[in-house]
Amino acid sequence: GQQVMQIPQYQHVQEGEDFTTYCNSSTTLSNIQWYKQRPGGHPVFLIQLVKSGEVKKQKRLTFQFGEAKKNSSLHITATQTTDVGTYFCGVDFGNEKLTFGTGTRLTIIP
Amino acid sequence: DADVTQTPRNRITKTGKRIMLECSQTKGHDRMYWYRQDPGLGLRLIYYSFDVKDINKGEISDGYSVSRQAQAKFSLSLESAIPNQTALYFCAVRGPNTGELFFGEGSRLTVL
Numbered sequence: 001g002q003q004v005m006q007i008p009q010y011q012h013v014q015e016g017e018d019f020t021t022y023c024n025s026s027t028t029l030s031n032i033q034w035y036k037q038r039p040g041g042h043p044v045f046l047i048q049l050v051k052s053g054e055v056k057k058q059k060r061l062t063f064q065f066g067e068a069k070k071n072s073s074l075h076i077t078a079t080q081t082t083d084v085g086t087y088f089c090g091v092d093f094g095n096e097k098l099t100f101g102t103g104t105r106l107t108i109i110p
Numbered sequence: 111d112a113d114v115t116q117t118p119r120n121r122i123t124k125t126g127k128r129i130m131l132e133c134s135q136t137k138g139h140d141r142m143y144w145y146r147q148d149p150g151l152g153l154r155l156i157y158y159s160f161d162v163k164d165i166n167k168g169e170i171s172d173g174y175s176v177s178r179q180a181q182a183k184f185s186l187s188l189e190s191a192i193p194n195q196t197a198l199y200f201c202a203v204r205g206p207n208t209g210e211l212f213f214g215e216g217s218r219l220t221v222l
Binding site for chain 2: 035043044048096097102
């Protein structure tokens, strides 16, 4: 069935280092969303990408949608302890059935 | 007050018991979802609903049932709970414009 792969599953970085998580699909996506879940919390929406090749920034976070609309990335520049959590991509294959990647758990070493 | 409210927040039950997890929302949106979260497996879709007469199965609907009592209420039931249904369950409401999901705080279910 339709699914999305997210890598890596875990990432440990020193505070101040950069972090990137990737989502890949074998089929073209209508759009892709990114969420952040703090430890013990619930997922919170970060952004939605719709257009081919789209790049959006939120302070230290950069989101990209691939030209073929089959992959996306979230990049955090100069991580801070507040970035700790699990980052999920959520995809809609066009049927309102929102499917999530397995998530990337980010831990920060102070 | 939270826009998406789940009850109970925590529940411990025994194998074979019937359990209902409730979700209510004040956002006034039509589309509602139930997800299950397990470590390393992310969020998996159980059921979703577009309105009270439109309910759809997700990836892992076996062993679960749902009821959409009103636009604002979407309940998830486990007719006969089993230990591998121990998980964190999230209800979510989808916004009509941006399409973002607004999640509840989650219901942690333990089946002994």
